[in-house]
Amino acid sequence: MQIITTKQEILQQVEACKRQHKTIGLVPTMGALHQGHASLVQRAVAENDVVFVSVFVNPTQFNNKEDLEKYPRNLERDAKLLESIGAHFVFAPTPEEMYTAQEMNTTFQYDFDGLDKVMEGKMRPGHFNGVVQVVSRLFYLVQPTKAYFGEKDFQQLAIIHQMVERSALKDTFSDLQIIGCPIVRQADGLALSSRNERLSESEKKLATNIYKTLKSSMEWAKNATVKEVEQRVVDTINAIDGLEVEYYEIVDQTTLLPATDFSHAIGCVTVYSGPVRLIDNIKY
Numbered sequence: 001m002q003i004i005t006t007k008q009e010i011l012q013q014v015e016a017c018k019r020q021h022k023t024i025g026l027v028p029t030m031g032a033l034h035q036g037h038a039s040l041v042q043r044a045v046a047e048n049d050v051v052f053v054s055v056f057v058n059p060t061q062f063n064n065k066e067d068l069e070k071y072p073r074n075l076e077r078d079a080k081l082l083e084s085i086g087a088h089f090v091f092a093p094t095p096e097e098m099y100t101a102q103e104m105n106t107t108f109q110y111d112f113d114g115l116d117k118v119m120e121g122k123m124r125p126g127h128f129n130g131v132v133q134v135v136s137r138l139f140y141l142v143q144p145t146k147a148y149f150g151e152k153d154f155q156q157l158a159i160i161h162q163m164v165e166r167s168a169l170k171d172t173f174s175d176l177q178i179i180g181c182p183i184v185r186q187a188d189g190l191a192l193s194s195r196n197e198r199l200s201e202s203e204k205k206l207a208t209n210i211y212k213t214l215k216s217s218m219e220w221a222k223n224a225t226v227k228e229v230e231q232r233v234v235d236t237i238n239a240i241d242g243l244e245v246e247y248y249e250i251v252d253q254t255t256l257l258p259a260t261d262f263s264h265a266i267g268c269v270t271v272y273s274g275p276v277r278l279i280d281n282i283k284y
């Protein structure tokens with residue numbers, strides 16, 4: 001496995017793959033890798049000739065300076081994991097390599113057809129512009145056949161589908177397939193997340209109540225309205241000392257608009273454990 005830090009080297013390697021008609025899998029990450037990322041990479045390795053994994057904490061998608069600074073970084077550990085599961089190239093550029101000073105400070109404005117106006121988009125203005133800025137740049141550089149994203153960030157996945165399949169960029173990425181992969185959980189149900197590294201053992205234990213509550217809501221949904229279930233999830237999690245819900249919204253899985261019933265619906269939650277922001281979701 002080779003670690004690459006410049007765009008020029010990436011372009012050379014991609015060119016060589018293309019010359020040999022190799023299929024390319026891309027797994028974009030921000031590092032601090034866990035078994036959730038590993039499952040994406042393993043799938044990419046199984047489905048492509050060559051796999052690139054990007055490890056880049058993208059400054060333009062953070063609207064909270066502290067969150068950016070505290071985001072866990074450990075390239076050496078990440079590289080060991082990636083090598084052990086068969087990735088071929090790790091792309092780990094510096095922010096300066098990725099963006100010009102002007103790009104770093106420009107607010108990109110993509111049209112997401114309203115998908116960015118709810119949930120994460122509402123709470124983190126500009127976040128998805130930053131995500132699409134970096135993901136589209138990675139797509140241009142790596143020219144993947146398939147790109148892999150986790151379903152834990154369900155809204156992100158919906159927005160990337162929109163960019164590739166329905167936005168003004170769709171002709172540029174017409175041959176690219178976006179693959180959404182299921183959430184990986186600990187045995188106790190806690191969704192794996194790089195942010196879990198910032199939780200103490202007791203906080204992790206408390207955080208298992210998030211998925212427990214989402215699972216209970218599947219039962220509640222049999223005899224209640226969408227609004228009643230939303231409220232009960234919020235009340236149940238907020239009743240646990242140390243957890244605070246930012247939002248729980250049950251929305252349509254494609255449009256992300258508020259669901260009126262549970263068919264084709266997904267419930268998306270964001271919960272604070274102290275300063276750490278945890279997200280999870282469940283499909284009804």
Ligand code: PAF
Binds near residue numbers: 028030131134135
């Ligand atoms: O999901 C993430 O880790 C990031 O948002 C992504 C897709 C790697 C873009 O920085």
